[in-house]
Amino acid sequence: MIPIAQPLVSSCLHAGRISKEKTSESLSAYHRTPEVLELDTALKDSSPYFLGYTIASAFPSILCRHDFDRVFLISDLAVSQLYGPELIELLHNSHVPVEEISIANGERGKTFATLSRLCEDLVRHRISKNSILIAFGGGVIGNIVGLAAGLIYRGVRFIDMPTTLMGQTDSALSNKQAINGDQGKNQFGIYYPPLFVWSDVRMLRSELPRYVRSGLVEGVKNALISDIDFLDYLQVCINPDLSYSDAEYFDLVYRLIESKRRILEKDPTEKHYAIVLEYGHTFGHAIELLAQGHLSHGECVAVGMCLAAELAHNLHLIDDELRDRHYRVLGDVLGIDLRLPIGADSNTLLCIIDSDNKRTGRSVRHVLLSGPGRVAQGDGDYMISVPTERVRIVLDAYPRGHASSKSGG
Ligand SMILES: NC(=O)c1ccc[n+]([C@@H]2O[C@H](COP(=O)([O-])OP(=O)(O)OC[C@H]3O[C@@H](n4cnc5c(N)ncnc54)[C@H](O)[C@@H]3O)[C@@H](O)[C@H]2O)c1
Structure with a gap:
């Protein structure tokens, strides 16, 4: 059962012509009708x-x-x-x-x-x-x-x-x-x-559960970058077989939408602060390209966030606890294999990362955390330039072994 916390639909912002603003009380009526x-x-x-x-x-x-x-x-x-x-x-x-x-x-x-x-x-x-x-x-x-x-x-x-x-x-x-x-x-x-x-x-x-998991990964990301309390909620509502009633799904989807909307409200253009939504995506996109459809987008972003956490830890931006929480939530609770795929060698990944769409000039920049629910600020924005050799150290040390299967099951 997903816990329905107080501010759920009272924060329903622009609820409009079809259904006007709802309070959490009227939400239960919503579930009936x-x-x-x-x-x-x-x-x-x-x-x-x-x-x-x-x-x-x-x-x-x-x-x-x-x-x-x-x-x-x-x-x-x-x-x-x-x-x-x-x-x-x-x-x-x-x-x-x-x-x-x-x-x-x-x-x-x-x-x-x-x-x-x-x-x-x-x-x-x-x-x-x-x-x-x-x-x-x-x-x-x-x-x-x-x-x-x-x-x-x-x-x-x-x-x-x-x-x-x-x-x-x-x-x-x-x-x-x-x-x-x-x-x-x-x-x-x-x-x-x-x-x-x-x-x-x-x-x-x-x-398929695999894709439900994938969607939840982006919710975990929203919590890690902007609202660590939301992570507690997600941990409670992720059940092992990922089966939800329509009403539970509605609550979950609504809350996930809100978690992203809160970030977009700070940058409706998606060009400045909203770059934080790319957390885990620099590594994740490289893994996804290499996996050629054998891993889902969310699975790749999950591994990408763990790598970003290792990088932030290596740079002394975050402590052991926050790094380890990535593995607990994404691995133990969500059940994602967080190892890099066999064959994802550091050179190949670095080469793909080098053509990432967030690169500027000669350096690749990463969205990194500086604390729970906080993104580190670089030169006036939310990305940090990290020397390739530092990234290589993290990639070399990261466990491999994921025999990626066709993204079907
Ligand atoms: N524009 C953005 O900001 C943004 C944000 C997040 C993700 N994306 C992109 O979205 C893609 C991943 O999306 P996805 O996870 O939905 O994967 P997907 O679109 O590949 O769909 C996954 C699989 O689920 C099947 N499917 C779809 N709906 C189904 C249903 N109701 N029941 C059963 N099967 C169903 C599809 O046929 C497909 O095989 C990536 O390419 C990613 O880059 C874009």
Whole structure:
């Protein structure tokens, strides 16, 4: 059971037209009578964020507030088979002209080739400036479709309909849309906001535990960089089999969204303070590129945060306790294998890190902690330049042995 703490929905900020501000008292009523809660993404070009469970029937009326000629539902095969037919039937029943397009699934499909095929397919299907794309899937689908939407005819509208915990609580709260390059993660992209975000937490119940874990890793990250008390909450609500009722999922998703929104409120542009959200991602992205889809994004970020903690410890920025807490929460509680994959040698990782998208000039900079819930400040910002040799010492000493499996189970 997830504990429902006091400030839950009373801090419901911009709860809007559909469901006005809620107190924790009215939240229990919410659980008895599912409805759609309207938040916003707190970003510079903010989008309405609709959240609830078993809310599909309300979707056509929100969609039809907008003028359009056709919608294109874009998903991967897994999501399309699970939820495509019911969504398409719902749209047909509301006389919405809809066409479905499937694209490659997973991280390995987050490429120029997939993006280009999708854009060409949409033009072949006679997409117009007045059409709307729906990104229906995990963070990968959201990123590719968001980027395609920004490129086609210099911009068509898209709706983000995330179906993973990562998508609903992290990538949907970002206007960064990107694909990977041969030499690094998210190397080609743009900032482009969705028309709105639609998250039905019911869909999370079919997600593989591995991906639920992956979404929770980003929540652990939010706690480590900005709100260490939130880590206590997460530790209590992570149950070993990661199974949650719809109502529990709703609470969890809501709190994870809030943990990121609080950071975005300080930097809605995602270009300054919000860089702290990249904690663990410099190492994590290098591991993810090397793993070629065999490890999930969250698994890589988890190892990346442990490496960042080792680096901060090596630089005397954090004590043993904070470093060890990384291993306790991510390894013992969440159950992630925190070793580097076999074959992830230091030279290769350093070479990939060298083309990280946060590098400036000649040095690679890292987001590092200076205490629980605190990020170390570098030269006027939140990244620290660390000499490569120092990073190499940490990488050489870090345990290896993870025989990464295909990210399926
Ligand atoms: N733009 C951002 O700020 C941002 C933030 C976080 C993550 N991301 C990106 O998101 C990606 C990771 O997203 P992800 O963890 O959602 O992985 P993912 O998109 O690869 O999805 C994981 C798998 O789950 C399947 N799936 C999706 N929904 C399902 C459901 N409801 N039931 C069963 N299976 C389902 C998919 O088919 C896929 O195989 C990474 O590429 C990462 O870079 C971007």
